[in-house]
Amino acid sequence: xxxxxxxxxxxxxxxxxxxxxxxxxxxxxxxxxxxxxxxxxxxxxxxxxxxxxxxxxxxxxxxxxxxxxxxxxxxxxxxxxxxxxxxxxxxxxxxxxxxxxxxxxxx
Numbered sequence: 001x002x003x004x005x006x007x008x009x010x011x012x013x014x015x016x017x018x019x020x021x022x023x024x025x026x027x028x029x030x031x032x033x034x035x036x037x038x039x040x041x042x043x044x045x046x047x048x049x050x051x052x053x054x055x056x057x058x059x060x061x062x063x064x065x066x067x068x069x070x071x072x073x074x075x076x077x078x079x080x081x082x083x084x085x086x087x088x089x090x091x092x093x094x095x096x097x098x099x100x101x102x103x104x105x106x107x
Contacts, residue, residue: 007065011058018055021048059089 025048031037063082067074074082 007058008062011055011062014051014055014058018048018051021051056089059085 025045028037028041028044032039032041063086066078066082
């Protein structure tokens, strides 16, 4: 039980850092469009992508753990919550992919 809480807590911290990253990404993107930030700072995006990849990995682990837990089996409500969480994550990924493709047209 303690291990699960630690992993879920770590995933929560990663999620919070990703939110801060997105806010910083938006601010730097606006500054870049006005010529206030050099394009070389775009390498910071890879740090955000690494955080997102880590978040997806930990989310897969915690989701499998929640679904397959024999001591506390997942309720139908929890299974619906996981399905919605993964559906929204996939939707956000599609939007991010379109954003990346759109960003290339500025070069």
